[in-house]
Amino acid sequence: MFKLLDVFFAFVMLGILILIARFIKHKVKLFQTLYLPESIIAGAIALLLGPGVFGAIAMATGTAENAYLAGGLFPETMREVWSQSPGVFINIVFAALFLGETIPNPKDIWRKTAPQVAFGQTLAWGQYVIGIALAILVLVPLFNVSPISGALIEIAFEGGHGTAAGMSETLTQLNFAEGGDLALGLATVGIVSGILFGTALAHWGRQKGYLQTEPTPVRSGDAQFQETAPIEDHRFLQRKARLMRNLLIDPLSLNFGFTGLAIVIGWLILQVLTWIESISWGRGGFELIGAVPLFPMTLIGGIIIQLVMKRLGLECLIERRLQERIAGVALDVVVITALASINLTVLGANLGVFLILSIAGIVWNVLAFIYLAPRILPVYWFERGIGDMGQSMGVTATGILLIRMVDAENRTGAFESFAYKQLFFEPIVGGGLFTAAAPALILQFGSGSILLLTTGLLIFWLVFGLINCQRTKKQMAREAQSSYAETSIVR
Incomplete structure (x- = not known):
């Protein structure tokens, strides 16, 4: 066991x-x-200086003087804190995902x-x-290996390091302890290959002339988002100043309180679902909620809090920039500690599985972008599609990075479509409910049944x-023909 002082120095070392x-x-x-x-x-440095690399080299020398370095340069208590951190801090990342966001009418957004949702779901x-x-x-x-290995591409590639780390404990509970290390290794392959292939495809798209230089005017359907990010008007700022006037608290601390409240609400939802399962279908031995992480x-x-605060007229207290x-910070902690805790022995023992899943995931994402994106996305298919491809191989930030590579001035509205797509995407896959439940579903119903289900959804x-x-x-x-006819009449 470790003490609070051990936790303190473990996070000081992360900094x-x-x-x-x-x-x-x-x-x-x-x-x-x-x-x-x-x-x-930073996570790679911690991994190299830990027991898997530095410690193994020290032990290989066989000298008694080097025996104390078997655990690497970090004490055991520090490594124990790190090993438990990913599953804890991932809750903060997801709780803050929609806090401070403007949640528009779902019908208008849909x-x-x-088309963006359709392409993203197809990839997943x-x-x-x-x-x-x-x-x-x-x-x-x-x-x-466990049949749960079939879910690792989506957990790691679509979910990224955060989801892979968060699912590690669940995979262990389902008797697939090596799945966590495989998922983290796959997530690393995904983010690196996503950037490499994304950069190469951006260059290819410029050469082929697939990138739009001027926006195409569209008045309905899958349109370019004309609106920009909401600007805080004078009345909004006045109301915000009035609410904050008598609060002797730092805005960051206040916003962290909202994040914590979102986590508590999520925990209560999970407890209610667990109770419902225990008195209903769980009596027959079918247990699903118990394998779903928090x-x-x-x-x-987070969505519930945002909607309630909006209804009460207090949404100005939640600042999106502070939630980000x-x-x-929480995501940095998740990534560093997760990479630092990878068991390289397990990864090496499952190298064949690791390579097969890595290659399959990369090939699917790249080919889907090249052949399916032009047929699913009616306008700006390259700019919008490459963002989804980046997200499906690493994290949301990878998708945003690739969009900026091909549309730095956001002429096509690709960023807005990509952002709003998350409302219909994140709650289900990429770390959502199905991602969390998939390993348990595979064990409960069998790989064949889940293959039929996912094939149907695809x-x-x-x-x-x-x-x-x-x-x-x-x-x-x-619309273009009608607009041309109107212009001709005016002339």
């Missing part, structure tokens, strides 16, 4: 590792070119971003189909995307 990572990134041009986050560099369910099919045909019979529920908790800072979103794209293009053509 020092981030500073070292920042210095290294400043000096190494390759890391700058790859846009590697400092948190990943009308504008439906395709990862399940490919992963589970590989598990049935190759991984389980040849490598004797973090997707905290996301729902809170989530950013076909649904693919067909919907194709039909919606054609319908939107026809509508755009009619």
Whole structure:
């Protein structure tokens, strides 16, 4: 067991590792070119200086003087704090996801971003189909691994390091302890390959002329978002100042309180669902909620708080920028401690599984972008599609980075469509409810049943995307023809 002082110094060391990572990134041009986050560099440093690499080298020398270095440069209590941190801090990341966000009318958002949702969902369910099919045909019979391995591509690639770390405890409870290390390794492959392939595809798109230089005017359907981020008007600022006047509290502390409240609400939701399961379907031995982690529920908790505060006219107390800072620090902690805690022995023992899933995930995402994005996204398919491809291979930040590479001035509205798509995306996959439940579902119903389910969902979103794209293009053509006719009459 560790003491509070051990926790304190464990997080002090994380801060020092981030500073070292920042210095290294400043000096190494390759890391700058790859846009590697400092948190990943810091986590890699911690991994190299831990028992898996430095400690193993020290033990390999066989000298008694080096025996005390078997655990690496970090004490055991510090490594124990780090090993428990990912599953805790991921709850903060998801709780803050929608706090301070403007949540518009879902019907209006759906009308504008439906093609983006269809493409993102196609990528996600395709990862399940490919992963589970590989598990049935190759991984389980040849490598004797758990059938849950079929869900690892989506957990790691679509969910990223945060989701992979958050699911580690759940995978252990489901007798797939090595799944956490495999997921974290796959998440690292995903984010690096996402940036590498994304950069190469951006160059390819410029050469082929797929990038739009001027926005296409669209008045309905899948349209460019004309509105910009909401600007705080004078009355909003006055109300905010009045509410904050008598509060002797730092705004960051106040916003962290809202984040904590979202986590509590998420915990209460999970407890209620667990109780309902215990008195209903759980009596027959079917247990699902017990394998669902807390973090997707905290996301729902954050949405509830945002809607309630909006209804009470107090939404100005929640500052989006501060919530982003809170989530950013928590995500850095998740990534660094998760990478530092990877068991390289487990990863090496499952190298075949790791390589097969890595290659399959990369190939699916890249080919889906090249061949499906132009057929699902009716306008600015390259700018919008590359953002989803980046997200599906790493994290949301990777998608945003790739959008900025191809549309730095946001002429196409790709960023807004990408952002609003999350309202219909994050609660389900990419760390949402299905991501959390998939391992338990595979064990409960079998890989074949879940393969049929995910294949059906993949076909649904693919067909919907194709039909919606054609319908939107026809509508755009009619509008263009009508606009041309009106202009001719005026002339």
